[in-house]
Amino acid sequence: MSDIEIARAAKKIHIRDVAAKVNIPEENLIPYGHDAAKINFDFIEKSKSNPDGKLILVTAINPTPAGEGKTTTSVGLNDGLNKIGKKSIVCLREPSLGPCFGMKGGAAGGGYAQVVPMEEINLHFTGDFHAITSAHNLLSSLIDNHIYWGNELQIDQRRITWGRVVDLGDRSLRKVNVNLGGVSNGFPREDKFDITVASEIMAIFCLANDIDDLQKRIGDIIIAYKRDKTPIYARDVKADGPMTVLLKNALMPNLVQTLENNPAIIHGGPFANIAHGCNTVIATKAGLKLADYVVTEAGFGADLGAEKFLDIKCRKAGLTPKCCCYCCYS
Amino acid sequence: MSDIEIARAAKKIHIRDVAAKVNIPEENLIPYGHDAAKINFDFIEKSKSNPDGKLILVTAINPTPAGEGKTTTSVGLNDGLNKIGKKSIVCLREPSLGPCFGMKGGAAGGGYAQVVPMEEINLHFTGDFHAITSAHNLLSSLIDNHIYWGNELQIDQRRITWGRVVDLGDRSLRKVNVNLGGVSNGFPREDKFDITVASEIMAIFCLANDIDDLQKRIGDIIIAYKRDKTPIYARDVKADGPMTVLLKNALMPNLVQTLENNPAIIHGGPFANIAHGCNTVIATKAGLKLADYVVTEAGFGADLGAEKFLDIKCRKAGLTPKCCCYCCYS
Amino acid sequence: MSDIEIARAAKKIHIRDVAAKVNIPEENLIPYGHDAAKINFDFIEKSKSNPDGKLILVTAINPTPAGEGKTTTSVGLNDGLNKIGKKSIVCLREPSLGPCFGMKGGAAGGGYAQVVPMEEINLHFTGDFHAITSAHNLLSSLIDNHIYWGNELQIDQRRITWGRVVDLGDRSLRKVNVNLGGVSNGFPREDKFDITVASEIMAIFCLANDIDDLQKRIGDIIIAYKRDKTPIYARDVKADGPMTVLLKNALMPNLVQTLENNPAIIHGGPFANIAHGCNTVIATKAGLKLADYVVTEAGFGADLGAEKFLDIKCRKAGLTPKCCCYCCYS
């Protein structure tokens, strides 16, 4: 059977029953269908007094072209720990819609080591990436809007570093000229679109400790420079508040299940080549309060992904993995 | 109290209890939080044997600059009908994220005639508009991708009529040049971004009878012309299948409640200036099977919006309003 | 024989001998080859005390697609007047290089009523149009340069009305985006190229009374507006001096001959559709001091070209035609 056939044949249990396995009451779930739910902040706040579980990192000696293997190993390891009676949860990254429509395919494990509902996870899921796309582009539009209405901040339109994003692999938009069409459309300039997973918002989102920290990090984004090369920040165009509003639901971790009905948190997904490549700090920390073992993964191979996990995510979030599992593919 | 204060003070009941009022079993709901749910197609299919309720159109003699009044009247009329013991449901349009961040504000009624959860409805809600944005832009990228890989269909890149969309009011993107940056980025051309509610997908989405009809309508979209002015269709670039996959959840109607806990369906929202300006046919028809009265609204004033409702939506969908309510503002 | 064969077979006399016919001493000629010369300003200044000849306008009842007929008639009329013993000179427009390479062909008369050296006249001739192209584009570059170096004048780059020119019919340049490529190349904006004959410099050049008047007229050009719609002038970017330097030789009228070795002045050539469509005031006035009759032509038909000749050129320059000759083609 193909991965998708296996996923479709999965005997899923209701998400409230998955939650019950790690003692999350139903009233702390925000359901998205019957198979996925966000864990609300009340519960996360309350669980902070719990002791921390042990963090296990899955990485790879050698990366493979399509990056396969780490997620499957993580899911399998989590199912195995549960099988032998350990209370374990797996914390993974959300897949990008872009590559799903490209050659690379989705990213929810493979074979009998998958997370489900696979199709929802690979499509819109709980809308986190859409929220990040909206927040990112709201900032972009506020920058151009500021220039349009008099440019009080003296943004140098040749030195705008904040592009736009689209959650698709669309090479047509890599380099664009915007604000064309005359006086009422704005001041022409060169711009770019990245894929949403490459957004700085995605990286920030995954490093934020809570909603206030997220807003602060957003406010700190350098969006452009003046002629004299003085930096201009997102908060200078008053973007941090509205952007945080757009992200407030997305910041809650998503609970799903493995094929063996064990809990899995899938939350955040920055690219490992240009960002740290890890799921959210909020998800990993929540996992550590919920289970005795938390299996997580980092991007690419050990030389890049595990380094970023250890040097960036762990350092920023005060995490200490107790074990690293190195996959080796040939 | 302001609209938002009233909305926040609302005593909402669980969406399954709202559904129960119109006899929708919980297993036919796909919840999005506790206050909103999609009604699945199984139920819609089953309910087709029910008799139709009576359709009431709310329109306006004179449109107002911000378009206010019709939604409030519709919600109030629905609550009134329920108050006097009639089984009534209101079918409204989903608001666009764009104007919410502009001066116009959200669109979920006002005062004590609102639908809730107001903030969710005005932000991401159940993700329908994000799905439409993704589907629209997937087609855009497939067109440029087709040209990039040899242009077998001989698309004339000066005659591409299919632009891109963003769910924001962003004047910077009204007129853009895309595919810049050299050989690997594509063939430069002039392009545009519309706001998502102005997407042809939005119009089609609201006229579709079911998922197969939606796919057929998507396939029929003219995306470009050849040099000799022969039209090229969305199905020629094999876009109809993947786009429909992206839209399959979105096509299910969204159930919410009024401040008086009466059922409201909010689904679809094309602009009335460039499209028909009505909520989905699927929602209106589902409503007619659920209640004795369905209150709905059309865009702008009677001269434009009601005309489009009667001439386009009713004719295409085989609907016959039993009553038109003309608001008059001064 | 074709026009070009007739022209090539012409028995030209040395330009100093043509000049002698209207009493221009050789030292007042600036030769460009043996068949063409510019008449210097010393001579023009000295001849101002001469009495004026009679001005004859050749126009057309009905314009023809390629505009043929008026030049031929003018040249023929001039040759005829000379034949019957009158001292007559013909004052014509210089052809644009652009249409010469298009379908329209050159513009130096036809059959046995041509001016020669035909090929030189239709190509670079004495470089007048090249000088106008250079002067025009110098101003364009000074505008962008001013913006680049701090934009002290607060030019609104969306409201620059001064485009660029090329002396070719090149549709590719009708609408362009310039200043692309990053910080060191400038502030991106939308621009256009017109053909040189459509340059405002060409129109001004043909209305100027002398070099000082030309400089003043250049200084008066509105090149852009500020955000508050205040106009900005060419002299504000100090363009009038250098542009006049580039035009000083070009402003001297060009003397050539007809196939019958009668003197012809060919000087300036603005398009009649967007400008006045007449040869230079300096040439016409010089002609009136040199001969008893001056035959000249206006653009297109009587309804457009003769109107512009009478309403614009004659009024501005204080000229009064004694006779209008209406060609009628069928």
Place this chain on the structure above:
Amino acid sequence: MSDIEIARAAKKIHIRDVAAKVNIPEENLIPYGHDAAKINFDFIEKSKSNPDGKLILVTAINPTPAGEGKTTTSVGLNDGLNKIGKKSIVCLREPSLGPCFGMKGGAAGGGYAQVVPMEEINLHFTGDFHAITSAHNLLSSLIDNHIYWGNELQIDQRRITWGRVVDLGDRSLRKVNVNLGGVSNGFPREDKFDITVASEIMAIFCLANDIDDLQKRIGDIIIAYKRDKTPIYARDVKADGPMTVLLKNALMPNLVQTLENNPAIIHGGPFANIAHGCNTVIATKAGLKLADYVVTEAGFGADLGAEKFLDIKCRKAGLTPKCCCYCCYS
């Protein structure tokens, strides 16, 4: 006295008297004013039976920021040789109009070692650079025109290597998008403008042996590639004939004089950084037939300019300098 005051105070002799010094009859001169003339091809052809003079190259050990020194040395050396009774001529490059309006100033020597008429030489002179600009841009327009009318040659518009030129230092045009504005204006693409002296036409022009060789070299220009990377040549769009017509007068060498009334030929002027940086082969060879000594210069310093002179120009043209003079500046 400044350079320009010295130049203006020069006691020039008539160009026919300069020509007489090297035995060029007046009928072989094409005058451009009284101080400059082109030497026609009849004379050049006839003089080919003369013995060759000795070629002296002036170069520099160390280039200086503004490149000054070599021209002044060359002019001074030529005047000195004439002073001591040798029949010597100096062959120099024509200055670009661009830098004249920039900070660099003109290029006609300095102090009492200048060529005159200095202002004309630094402005339009005999129109050679205008002709090169026109020829270059004619090819550019023919390429876009070919694509517009069906693109029979299958030019890949992303792989057009032939840009456009302007005889100005205009950074705004370094990177542009052209063919914008809709169906009737063409297929949008990215383009560039170089300064005329950087045109490949300029380089070819200076290496051509005669008009037929020029046309062949123009025909050989690679203008673009197909999708499959097959090259497309200028002759494929039938540009070589019309371009050569535009260049035929320009190809005749220009005769002027030094302040001491000794003959100087100034002809052609490609940039030494991107081309060979030498005056025309035709001029140098003509000089060798006219005098016993020909003093010429190469671009920049010995390491770049003299290398290019020796490796490219001398090799291609069969020239052998008898002496190299190395200027050394500190």
